Structure formats: C-alpha cells, structure tokens
Amino acid sequence: MEFLSQTYVALRGPTGAPQTALDTISRLSDRLSPSTLLADRRASVLSLKGLARDHKRDVGERAIPGLLEVLQNDAELDADIGKAVLDTLNHLCDTEEGSTEVKELGFKHTDRVLADEKATHKLFALLAADQTFYTRFGALQFLSTLLRNRRQIVQSYFLTAVAGPAGIIAVLEDRREIIRNEAITMLQSLISQSPEIQKVLTFEGAFERLFNIITTEGGIDGGIVVQDALLCVDGLLRFNASNQSYFRETPMAVVLLSLLQFPPNLPTHEPAPQQFALQFWDTQKGQNAGLVIGIIGMLVATKGANSGDLSPFTRCLLEMALASNAPSTLKTQSLRLLPINQSLPLSDILVTTYIPVPETNGEEWDRLEPTTALDALVELILNGEYSGLHSTRRDKEALELRATAAGVFESFVGQNDIRLLILQAMIPSEDGSAPPPVTPLLQFLATPPTSPLNPASVVSTQLAAILFAHLLRNSFRAKTLARSIKPPGAGFDAGQGSFFVPADGQAPAPPQPSEDEDDSPQTLIQLLNEHLSLALLSRSHASSSDREAREWDRLVTAYLTLLSQWLWEDSKAVREFLDAGGLGILVEPVNQTSESDVLVPGLCALLLGICYEFNREPGEVTRATIHPILNRLGIDALMGRITRLREDERLKAVSPESTVLPYPTSPHSQPGLKPETTGEAEVWFDWPFVDFLKSNYYTIQRGIRADPNSLSSSAGQTPETEILVASLKEMMRNQSQEIESLQSKLKTVLTEKEQERKALEVQISQLTSDIQAANEKRQDVEKEQEDLLVLLDELSSKRRRDKDRLREAGLEVSEDEGDEDEGEDE
Amino acid sequence: MAGISWHYVLKFIITGDAAVGKSSLLVRLTDQRFLANPDPTLGVEFGSKLITIPEENKIVKLQCWDTAGTESFRSITRSYYRGAAGCLLVYDVTNRTTFESCRTWLADVREHADPHLTCILVGNKVDLCASEDGDAPRRREVPAEEGERFAQEEGLLFVEASAKSGENVQEAFERAARDILAKIQQGVFGDDRSPGVKTSRPTNNNLTLDQAGSNGRCCT
Known part of the structure; x- marks a missing residue:
C-alpha cells in the first residue's frame, strides 16, 4: 500500500491539482515500459488493475501493449506482478458481465491481445513452466476468457505454441484441486471442434491424466469435476476417428x-x-x-x-x-x-x-x-419398468423409455426372418393339440377395452399396437401369417401380472363369447374390429369428461393406425375387415360434424380410403358398393379430413427422435385439459406411422377419387410401370385362359383314350377266350381224326385179309381198290 | 478385452516430404493392404499394431502417428516429435528432392525430439524401379548406396521398402523397435523416463501404469 500511495503522490505532480483518470492511466501505462524499475512496474500494474474496474475503455486503450509486455517479461519472474497483470488483462477482456457496451469492449480488447500469437504462447509457457499457484490459476482463467471470446484464434495459436501440449498436461497433473479443475474447464473449450488439438493432446497423454482425475475423484460417484473430466474425454473422442482408434486399444x-x-x-x-x-x-x-x-x-x-x-x-x-x-x-x-x-x-x-x-x-x-x-x-414396452409396478406413470421419462424401447424392437424386427419367427409363435399349432400361445403382446391387442378405462392399459394397448405394426409393416408374408392368428378366448386372464384389471368381473370379457362358435376363435382383425367399434361407442358416451374422451381417442387411434398399416396393400385383410362389418364402423365418425375433433375422423377417412383402394378380392362388399358411400360422404370432405389429419399438431410434432409429446399437445383445441401430474406426457403416433402416412396419403387421396373399375394404383408406381403391370396382367390372364382351355382339352382326350383302351381290353379278353375254345375244338377234332384213321387202318387190314381169304376161296375180288390200298400202305 | 497383452508400448512418428508414401506405409503395416491414391494427410492420423520380437520374447505395441508432409502442417506435426521413441524418416527413391529434404527433416526431429530417439531412414516406392510392370519403370533417382551412406553418417538405421508390395515394411518397424528395445535394455530410457516408451506387466491392465508414466514426468 505504501507503494501505491507513493506512486499516487508522484503522479499527482507538484501542482496538487486533481488529475483526470485519463491522465493517470496514461502515466501509469508509460511506467510499464521495461526501462522502469520492476517495483514501479508492479505498482503501475496494481494501480491499473484498480482503475480498470471503472475505466475499462481508457485502460484498455492505453495500457494493453504495456501490460502484454509485462506479461511477456515479468510474469514468470515475479509472482505478484504476474498475478496482477493476468487479473487486469482478464478483466479487460471479460465479456461475461456488464452492459452490451462493456461486452463490446471486452471483445475489442480480446482482439488486441490476440493480434499476434505472442501473448497466447506466453500463457501456455507459463502453464508449462511456472508452478506458482496464482500464475497458473490466472493464466488458466485468462485463457478461458480468451477462448470464450475468440476460440478459433486461440486454438490456432495453441497449435503453434511449443509449450502448448506440455502446458496442458502439466496443469492436468497439478495436485492442487483448484488448478486442476480450472484446467479441465479450460480444456473443454480448447479442444472444442478442433481435431488437431484433440489429437495432439491424445498423443501427449491427456486421456491418461483425465482418467487419473476421474478415478481419484471416486469415479461416477464423484462430483462436478468428474463430470467435467468426462466431458473432456467425450470431447476428445467425438467425431475423431483417429483418437477413437487410439482410445479403444488402451x-x-x-x-x-x-x-x-x-x-x-x-x-x-x-x-x-x-x-x-x-x-x-x-x-x-x-x-x-x-x-x-x-x-x-x-x-x-x-x-x-x-x-x-x-x-x-x-x-x-x-x-x-x-x-x-x-x-x-x-x-x-x-x-x-x-x-x-x-x-x-x-x-x-x-x-x-x-x-x-x-x-x-x-x-x-x-x-x-x-x-x-x-x-x-x-x-418393458408393454408394462413399463419393474414388471408394471410403474405402469401408471405418465411422465415424459417413463413414456420416453418405453417408446425408445419400441424403437429398438422395430430395428430388431427389421429383418423379415425375425418377424416371421415371432409371428409364427403366435399362431396355433396346426394339429391343434397344443393350446395356442398367448404372448403378452397379443394379450393386450386381444383384450377388449373396459369402461371406465384403465389409463395404464391404454398406454399398453397403444404400444402393443405399435409393436404389432412393426411386425407387419411392408411385409406381405408377415401380414399373411398374421391373418391366421386367432387369439384364444380373448378375455381370459393369462396371468399378465397385476396389470390386467377385470374391472367388472369376468362378464364383459369377450364381446361375443364363444357360445355360438365354440371351436373357432375370432381372428385378430375381427377382434380389432370389435374393439374399435366398442371404443368408438364408449368414446361418444364419455363426453362427460374431456380427459376420458381423450383417453378413448388415443385408444381408437391405436387401433386405427394398426389397421391402416395392416390393410395397406393386403387385399385379403381388407376383405376380412369389410366382412366383419368394418365399413359401418368407419362411416359414422367420418360423417360426424364436430369441428374440434380432427384426429379420429381423419384416421377413419384414411382407413376408409385404404379399404377402397385395396378392396381387390371378390366378396360381398365390392368397390362398387363402397363407391356410392364415398360419394355420399363427399369425396372432397374425405380429402379434407385426411389433409386436416396431416396438419394436426400431434402428428406434426412427431419426429424420428421424439414420439412422446407433452400433455396435452395442441392445448388450445381443448382448453379444459390440464396435466394431472407435472411433466405428464402422452403418445399418439410413432414415427414409422407418420412416415407411412406422409408417403402414402397422396395415393390414398387419389384412390378415393378413382373409379371403382380402375386398376389399383399402389404406392410409388409410375404410369409406365402401371401400364407395364397392366399389360403383364393381361398377358397372364390370356395365358392362364389358354392353359385352362388346353387343360380341359387334354382332359377330354385323355378320357377318350381311356375309354378306347378299356373297350380294347374287353375285346382282347374275348378274343383270347375264343381262341382258346377254338383250340380246344381243334384238338378234339384232331384226336377224333386220329381215332378214325386207326379205325380206317384196322378196317383196311381187315378188308385185305377178307379179300385174301376171298381170293383163296376163289372168289372174284375187285383189284383196283386193293392196288390203291397197297400202294398207299407201302 | 483380452487383447491388451503387451510388454511395451512404443510411440512412433512417421515423417518426411509430402507424397512419399507415409500414410501408405502405415496402412500397409496395420491393415496389410495398399492404400492407392490416398488423400493428403491433414495434421496427423493414428494407427497401431502389435508385433512380436521373437528373440527378446517380447510383444510390442506400436502406436504410430502418421504426420502430414505438407509444409502448412509443419507446426502441428512438430508437437508430436517430443513424445516419440521412434521415427520413420521416409523418402521416395524415384524423387531426389524428397531425399535431399531428409536433412532438414532430420534436423527438425533432432531439435524437438528426445535425444535417444531411434530413427530409421526408409527409401519407399522401390516397386516402381522394378521393371516387370507393363508401364515404363520410373527411373530410380536415389541409389541404395547413397541412402545407406547418408544413414551411416547420421547414425540412422536404413531400409528400402515398398508400401505397394509390402516389401520390408514390417521389417522397417521391427528393426526400429528392436533398436529401441536394446536401448531400454541398456538403460538408456530407464524406467519410463521417455514419454515414448511405456512398459507393462501384461496382466496388469489398469491405470497404474499410466500413473507410473506420469510420475516420471510431473516435475519437468
């Protein structure tokens, strides 16, 4: 203090008249030059430090070159002057406090300090070489300020500073906590977005130092220092492939x-x-x-x-x-x-x-x-954390976790094989011996909604619908498999934890219990159809409470989104849905004129459009049946419903990263709704559905306009491919007709041949027996002939004997015969 | 993570003029493939490889920092010299200028690096001088003897190599590593006195070895 007053006396001059601050500052600045004594310089710096508080502009204007010189020459030699000059400079460059004008000054001073690299190099050198507490601490703080104001310039100077990396390592190893912590703070901005600095520090062993700090501070149980050190580690690695390959092997x-x-x-x-x-x-x-x-x-x-x-x-x-x-x-x-x-x-x-x-x-x-x-x-997805213990939690964190898990499920079943396996497991075995399996997923879809609604089961059903849609989306084979799923006796409790609450006892379990058709449980589409109808009905009765109506809306949304994705491009499923009476269910909500409600009518219109577009299987309800209904509802009105659906906040707010929305989203539409708990959130749609809607709504809208006899205009097909497909279909039809006719021709020819063959066979057997008979006859005749010959022979010999005897007796005997006989005999 | 079984970690830098094939040598070492037409290295890139030195029965992990040869990165790449135990100084045998620059590079390395650093001079691209290829062979501008002589004068190891064929690439790193191990045996590096060398008991893969490393240097 003595020094201070002496300096002031000296400066005041002989007149004793009060000086202006500017004069004082000028004089003090002049005294910073190396030609003065160190003690004088020290006193000047201390004075300037005090004056800088009130006269930031003037001190900055006059003193910065001198102060930088002191920093360069004296800071290392004299700890006091070092501390003072660092504090003063730091204050001059500070942009954290004060009016915008003062902040502007801070930036201006920063630019003067950073006009060349010398000051920055000196600061890093001080870190590397000087162990003095206040010098290190001041240098770190000043560097932090400079980095905050002009990060890129400081970073470029760091790369040319010989002592740069060593300085950083030195302060990270400092045993004094304050220095070390300050170093970690500074390091965070130094490495930000500079892969080169990140690599240099990695080479120098920054990771090792940071992990030393983390472990000595107690790991993740440690405090904010650990957090900052981890932030540095993260900063060194993120977007830096070279450092990652280094780090991974350590x-x-x-x-x-x-x-x-x-x-x-x-x-x-x-x-x-x-x-x-x-x-x-x-x-x-x-x-x-x-x-x-x-x-x-x-x-x-x-x-x-x-x-x-x-x-x-x-x-x-x-x-x-x-x-x-x-x-x-x-x-x-x-x-x-x-x-x-x-x-x-x-x-x-x-x-x-x-x-x-x-x-x-x-x-x-x-x-x-x-x-x-x-x-x-x-x-986790269906019941929430801890086996459904927290299933009633509606806060953002809990829903976010479940929605994210559903996203993992989606990626996991992205491969066809896996989803087919999962679906296969839901199908009753073919011989019907084993009872059809009840997976939790199926359970939630097959269980009919109960009134009053259990809020926890709404979320579970929603998520189950989302998961099931993941299994089906864009896979024809998966949809085919899913059509044969028949959840067993939808109502009975398969022991699904504390969750499934049979509110009114057993009675309301399946809407149409298995009395009429005991042995054929309903298919999933039929069940969904019924639940949808039930939910729409309950919703219209639940008008007493906005909150409950909203819960029903969400349930209806879940069913409608699942059905939309299922029925898309699956005409057999459309057939099943229509046969189960789906058309009637959809028409009513579309027809209602409520202005406040956009979502449900829009989704119904969407599903109606899908049903019309993909109704390509022969059946009772044909495109020609639906067409007049669409006309009665008004084609433009339907278009409008779908367009307004797309504009709904609850749909627009969904992105690939966020599915969970604050409750209630688009609050202005229903001002009466208030969150029951702080941070209450809700889920309406998942991103894949929004994506599905965005890519296909146009096809659906165009499909609604189309004539019932027009060909399907499935998504993504250009006119050329359509023509091609149509011509190919035509060709196939012709060919199959041809095949058919050829086949029938072949058939007739074959039967003719067969008949012919049979006739011939009969003939042959006839002939064979004839021949046999003839043969036998011939043999008989031959034998007879032989006998006759023998008899003849006997007779001839007897006649000869008789002749001989006659001749002996002198009777005349005719010769000619005898000659002949003798001639024959010989 | 059973892969961390090494006795020593040696830090290497690869330096030399632009386009002499430094990155290709490193990729040949780590990935056993030839990096044709690479982009110029910006700053530095890291690569590592475990090699075995059979006669010492030691497993050595080479941590290599491949530096940019371009002048504009000179100040950045210098930061790496100080902490290295080994250096590959690379030139292109078909380009005399790159050989002549080696003198400057060496001076630079000697100025900034640990005095005990092992440096090996690598004449790269010898495949271009072999004439069996269809295209006309580029003329060799630096005879092997000249490289050898320069290396002897300066006390460097010397090898001619080709990143394209792989000839002598691993040998170059191994020779340098052997030399460093010999220096360690002689006690030149002492116990972790150089930042470029780290020793380990293979089973002990905890932070202790890093602490050991840092203790040696905290009072610099």
Missing part, C-alpha cells in the same frame, strides 16, 4: 465399464452382478454415468465390422437398459445407443431383472427369473 476403454461397475470379462452366459444392476443413484451420479454411457455408445457405434460377438460394451448398455435400477433417462440413453443390427442376440441372451420390494424405498429388491432380453424388452 486399457481406459475397459475402465469405462468398471466405472459403471460392469465387469469387462463377464462371460455371456453369466448374469450381470448385483452391484452393477442395483446401485444408489443421485442426480450427479446420473449425469456422470450418462456421460460414460455416451462414450461407450460412441465406441460401440464405430466398432463396425468385427461385431460377431456381443462386445462387453453392448452387453453393458443392454443390461443397463433392461435389468438395472438406473434412472429412466439413463436407460433410455442406453437403448438409443444400442447398435441395432441382426447380430444383436436379443432373443438368446438372458437378463436377470429386479423389482423393488414395496415400502422399502428402493433399498430392497426381489430378483426375478432370468428371461431373454427380447422378452424383457417387450415387457
């Missing part, structure tokens, strides 16, 4: 898993340990863990080719999401980061889930039987 990648208590070498068949699955969570820990999960997700996503085995990182994410007591947001994040490809063995890997013991405040947990990850996923 032991630190595995440390990430250990931070979450997940054993890196866990064999696939062994369950995750309890200390991983059940942890105590608070907000800070949740944030730290979230960062760790984010980094793991990054490593998993870029893993690429060698994904044959389930990597411990993927397994960790899976366990975290499905079988831990982590906060819902962490589970959602883990699910989002799961690399979804077909090699993810969701249906093979077993997970062990836990549910909290009631009344123990999360301190005691029951372990459940292991299930496959796929079952656990479906369970």
